[in-house]
Amino acid sequence: MIRRFANPARFLSLSRWVVPVCAVLTVVTLGLGLWLALVASPPDYQQKETVRIMYVHVPAAWMALFIYTSMAAAAVTGFVWKHVVAELYAKAAAPVGAAFTLVCLLTGALWGQPMWGTWWAWDARMTSVLVLFFLYLGYIVLVDAFDDPQRGLTAGAVLLIVGVVNIPVIKFSVDWWNTLHQPASITRLDAPAIDASMLWPLLCMAAAFKFLFVTLAFVRLETEILRRRMAVRQQQLAGGA
Amino acid sequence: MIEQSAAAFSHGDYILLAYVVTFGILGALAAQSFCAWRRARRQDRASAPAGGDAA
Numbered sequence: 700m701i702r703r704f705a706n707p708a709r710f711l712s713l714s715r716w717v718v719p720v721c722a723v724l725t726v727v728t729l730g731l732g733l734w735l736a737l738v739a740s741p742p743d744y745q746q747k748e749t750v751r752i753m754y755v756h757v758p759a760a761w762m763a764l765f766i767y768t769s770m771a772a773a774a775v776t777g778f779v780w781k782h783v784v785a786e787l788y789a790k791a792a793a794p795v796g797a798a799f800t801l802v803c804l805l806t807g808a809l810w811g812q813p814m815w816g817t818w819w820a821w822d823a824r825m826t827s828v829l830v831l832f833f834l835y836l837g838y839i840v841l842v843d844a845f846d847d848p849q850r851g852l853t854a855g856a857v858l859l860i861v862g863v864v865n866i867p868v869i870k871f872s873v874d875w876w877n878t879l880h881q882p883a884s885i886t887r888l889d890a891p892a893i894d895a896s897m898l899w900p901l902l903c904m905a906a907a908f909k910f911l912f913v914t915l916a917f918v919r920l921e922t923e924i925l926r927r928r929m930a931v932r933q934q935q936l937a938g939g940a
Numbered sequence: 941m942i943e944q945s946a947a948a949f950s951h952g953d954y955i956l957l958a959y960v961v962t963f964g965i966l967g968a969l970a971a972q973s974f975c976a977w978r979r980a981r982r983q984d985r986a987s988a989p990a991g992g993d994a995a
Contacts, residue, residue, distance in 0.1 A: 737959075747951060748951045748952065748955060749951050749954060749955065751955050751958075752954065752955055752958040755958060755959060755962045756958070759962065794969060795969065798965050798966060798969045799966075801965055802961065802962045802965050802966065805958075805961045805962075805965075806958045806961065806962060809954050809957050809958040809961070810954070810958070812949075812954065813949070813951060813954050911966065911970070914970075915969065915970060915973050918973045918974060918977045919973050919976075919977070921977060921980075922973070922976050922977045922980045925980040925981060925983075925984040926980055928984060929980075929983060929984055929987050932987050932988075932989070933987075
């Protein structure tokens, strides 16, 4: 399975139907999610209307963690199997992961001000998510910092693998330390501590963000593959001249 | 200054700002991604050899 998609031509043929299908699914789930989040769901008894910020903040946080983990897995795959598409996947997904992390940080601040009375606190959860954002930025800068693109991808892969230690810190920071940020409500071993009227908009927005990520990751990865193909052609032309 | 303006915000303002920020960032990224993709496809077709090549 891993070797099957190591061939960029096979990936490009897969991308041709994945992108339109996921784009349509993004629009449908986003439309439904926004209606559930802004119209159909009730206000919270404590947070009042501000709970509606959670419907973008929490899925963005999930995506920030998921994308970094997938990039680290791709970096390992690139190292072990010399998988070209996996290496390029990490480069293509990084700006999307950084965007979701930024959304998470900004919407968290916009929720924190009316609820906690502060835009920001240096508690373990928020600080570790800020570190994740800097890891994304560091990776984006590092992969383009070398004249040889392959060396950039390798250096970036090392950063991704080292930085993956931050993921369990983010996930369990609310359990390990006494933080201002509340503990997990959905991803718990027992039942979610949230009513179904608020769980469905959250899950619908999470599905929309996931489909958006798949669409953008495929589009950006296809762009990277096409750029590489053009660079190879130019080298061949220069060599033949 | 920030504290004064924060006090003037209603809950609806925070919600509106959060959604504008979210879809502003994601929309800008999507637009940039699709524009770069279209440009790369156009350049790829223009630079393709007549007989085709291996990817």
